[in-house]
Amino acid sequence: MKQFDLKVDTLRELNQYLHDSPDNEVHVINPEGRHCVAAGVNHDADVTIDGHVGYYCAGMNKHAHITVNGNAGPGVAENMMSGVVRVKGGASQYAGASGHGGTLIVEGDASSRCGISMKGIDIVVAGDVGHMSGFMAQEGHLVVCGDAGHHLGDSLYEAVIFVRGSVGELGADCVEKEMTEDHQAELARLLAAAGLDYPTDEFRRYGSARKLYHFDIDHADAY
Amino acid sequence: MSDTKVLRESATFPADVLAEIHRAADQGIYDIRGFGTKRAVPSFDDLLFLGASMSRYPLEGYREKCATNVTLGTRFAKNPIELDIPITIAGMSFGALGANAKEALGRGATMAGTSTTTGDGGMTEEERQSSKTLIYQVLPSRYGLNPDDLRRADALEVVVGQGAKPGGGGMLLGQKITERVAEMRNLPVGIDQRSACRHPDWTGPDDLEIKIQELREITDWRIPIYIKVGATRVKYDVALAVKAGADVIVVDGMQGGTAATQDVFIEHVGIPSLPAVRLAVEALQELDMHRKVQLVISGGIRNGADAAKALALGADAVSIGSAAMVALGCNRDAFTEDYEKLGTLPGYCHHCHTGRCPVGVATQDPELEARLRPEQGANWLRNYLTTMVLEMQTLARACGKSHVLNLEPEDLVALTIEAAAMAKVPLVGTDWIPGND
Numbered sequence: 294m295k296q297f298d299l300k301v302d303t304l305r306e307l308n309q310y311l312h313d314s315p316d317n318e319v320h321v322i323n324p325e326g327r328h329c330v331a332a333g334v335n336h337d338a339d340v341t342i343d344g345h346v347g348y349y350c351a352g353m354n355k356h357a358h359i360t361v362n363g364n365a366g367p368g369v370a371e372n373m374m375s376g377v378v379r380v381k382g383g384a385s386q387y388a389g390a391s392g393h394g395g396t397l398i399v400e401g402d403a404s405s406r407c408g409i410s411m412k413g414i415d416i417v418v419a420g421d422v423g424h425m426s427g428f429m430a431q432e433g434h435l436v437v438c439g440d441a442g443h444h445l446g447d448s449l450y451e452a453v454i455f456v457r458g459s460v461g462e463l464g465a466d467c468v469e470k471e472m473t474e475d476h477q478a479e480l481a482r483l484l485a486a487a488g489l490d491y492p493t494d495e496f497r498r499y500g501s502a503r504k505l506y507h508f509d510i511d512h513a514d515a516y
Numbered sequence: 517m518s519d520t521k522v523l524r525e526s527a528t529f530p531a532d533v534l535a536e537i538h539r540a541a542d543q544g545i546y547d548i549r550g551f552g553t554k555r556a557v558p559s560f561d562d563l564l565f566l567g568a569s570m571s572r573y574p575l576e577g578y579r580e581k582c583a584t585n586v587t588l589g590t591r592f593a594k595n596p597i598e599l600d601i602p603i604t605i606a607g608m609s610f611g612a613l614g615a616n617a618k619e620a621l622g623r624g625a626t627m628a629g630t631s632t633t634t635g636d637g638g639m640t641e642e643e644r645q646s647s648k649t650l651i652y653q654v655l656p657s658r659y660g661l662n663p664d665d666l667r668r669a670d671a672l673e674v675v676v677g678q679g680a681k682p683g684g685g686g687m688l689l690g691q692k693i694t695e696r697v698a699e700m701r702n703l704p705v706g707i708d709q710r711s712a713c714r715h716p717d718w719t720g721p722d723d724l725e726i727k728i729q730e731l732r733e734i735t736d737w738r739i740p741i742y743i744k745v746g747a748t749r750v751k752y753d754v755a756l757a758v759k760a761g762a763d764v765i766v767v768d769g770m771q772g773g774t775a776a777t778q779d780v781f782i783e784h785v786g787i788p789s790l791p792a793v794r795l796a797v798e799a800l801q802e803l804d805m806h807r808k809v810q811l812v813i814s815g816g817i818r819n820g821a822d823a824a825k826a827l828a829l830g831a832d833a834v835s836i837g838s839a840a841m842v843a844l845g846c847n848r849d850a851f852t853e854d855y856e857k858l859g860t861l862p863g864y865c866h867h868c869h870t871g872r873c874p875v876g877v878a879t880q881d882p883e884l885e886a887r888l889r890p891e892q893g894a895n896w897l898r899n900y901l902t903t904m905v906l907e908m909q910t911l912a913r914a915c916g917k918s919h920v921l922n923l924e925p926e927d928l929v930a931l932t933i934e935a936a937a938m939a940k941v942p943l944v945g946t947d948w949i950p951g952n953d
Binding site for chain 2: 304305308309312328329332333335347348349352353355367368371372374386387390391393406409410412413428429431432448450451505506507508
């Protein structure tokens with residue numbers, strides 16, 4: 294295992310190593326809120342970060358498994374393509390923004406705009422999510438085991454949102470939908486991947502009403 | 517009996533305004549169209565070069581060299597962009613344009629020694645393969661954005677806004693969302709696609725500085741990062757882009773084109789390219805960053821004269837979008853019956869949004885797209901760029917410059933008080949620069 298101490302080693306050294314080396318295990322200590330830790334990893338590495346990270350940790354991750362033993366700043370795992378990112382603490386704004394694939398797990402709460410513009414990523418939040426989560430979300434799943442703030446799923450496309458707790462005012466074109474057995478099975482798979490064990494029948498499903506898919510004067514008040 | 521001589525059109529309600537009110541009354545929704553502003557605004561046409569005379573020594577045309585090369589992205593990137601000419605091809609999306617058009621732009625730009633740029637919707641294989649130098653846009657929608665394409669790009673361009681619609685997001689109407697376009701954008705086929713107007717993971721210049729750090733980390737600090745803004749509060753935006761860490765700043769004036777947006781946006785938001793250049797240069801000079809952070813001006817650049825004037829005012833390069841499309845055949849006098857089906861004629865068409873482009877440029881329809889052969893389009897673009905460069909060199913030599921980047925404001929005068937005030941060059945025949953003490 295290779296270890297980087299960000300009190301001593303530079304962020305550039307860490308990320309260059311992660312980009313160049315096929316080393317499968319990397320341990321990062323003393324991140325002290327640094328931004329862009331483990332951004333752009335492109336192979337099947339196992340990265341453990343002990344401490345809190347700043348913006349864009351694991352940004353655009355592909356293949357790697359990255360664990361943050363602390364809190365994550367804005368944009369954790371933004372535009373992730375594949376792999377798994379697990380945040381043991383809470384996550385700030387835009388967690389998993391525009392992610393195309395892989396799984397992001399937040400064991401604490403996630404702030405506003407969680408899953409904004411998501412394009413295929415699966416996001417599981419053990420706690421609550423803030424307002425505007427799932428804004429313009431296109432594909433993938435957002436699972437919220439706690440409560441969701443206002444304007445959930447505003448201008449949603451085909452992403453699917455599951456919420457166990459309360460939901461504030463829904464966003465434009467976001468509606469509650471029937472929870473079928475297939476949806477429960479999908480949710481069970483996502484919860485299991487996150488290591489969470491909640492009964493799936495405690496969740497409700499939200500999706501797009503698809504009324505904004507075409508410009509229509511009758512829906513002008515929603516724009 | 518009426519006498520046509522006494523018919524008088526209202527200045528307040530001319531025919532086009534009446535027609536728009538009638539259309540709005542029928543449809544109840546704003547007009548969406550492509551192309552750029554159709555109103556007349558102060559432009560580079562309002563400036564003139566002062567050729568050499570008794571006090572200035574010209575270069576011999578066709579014999580003495582006038583260089584045109586430019587380097588973009590010298591501030592932080594390990595591998596700056598080296599171009600033979602200071603005219604680049606602006607970002608235009610696959611989706612708005614067909615794959616043949618994107619390939620033609622890449623091939624033509626490469627033949628001319630310059631770069632082309634992706635657009636909303638990501639990078640197509642055709643444009644990567646055909647473009648020696650390809651700038652990859654990072655847009656608010658993040659459609660098709662992925663780290664593999666980031667790493668195979670020659671530069672990145674963070675798009676904050678564009679001149680045709682600063683403050684607005686993109687549109688791509690359902691008729692252009694084919695299976696391939698939909699797949700690249702992770703969207704259902706056939707929907708009217710809305711692009712976000714704000715980036716999903718940063719909300720201000722302080723965030724953007726960190727975002728740029730992330731992009732540099734992912735690309736190992738190899739390639740330059742541009743920031744593109746629509747021309748509005750240019751001095752502030754340029755200063756903030758410098759602060760955010762841009763290598764290159766692209767300022768897109770209101771004459772810049774679009775594939776689809778509200779007509780009211782195209783005609784009423786943003787400022788023209790003429791004052792935008794001067795404001796951007798002033799901002800860079802105040803920070804002692806002029807020529808250290810390169811400035812690219814776009815929006816309504818049509819010929820070598822426009823380009824030379826932008827450079828004389830302090831830009832490092834210009835970028836063309838609409839003009840490049842015109843070189844590919846946009847509004848060419850052919851297939852008239854197809855223009856008529858759209859309710860227009862060659863020379864007047866702004867129907868990019870319909871996907872029924874008669875000349876095969878702004879379409880996803882296979883039959884229409886076949887009307888533009890990539891090799892033919894590439895030759896047209898190469899010829900057009902070559903002509904622009906020859907025009908620039910002609911003007912620069914006449915002003916005694918051995919490099920087009922040596923043109924300077926002192927070489928210019930303005931034909932109108934407005935242009936003099938905006939460009940801060942003297943009104944022709946006077947020493948007067950309005951606004952200067």
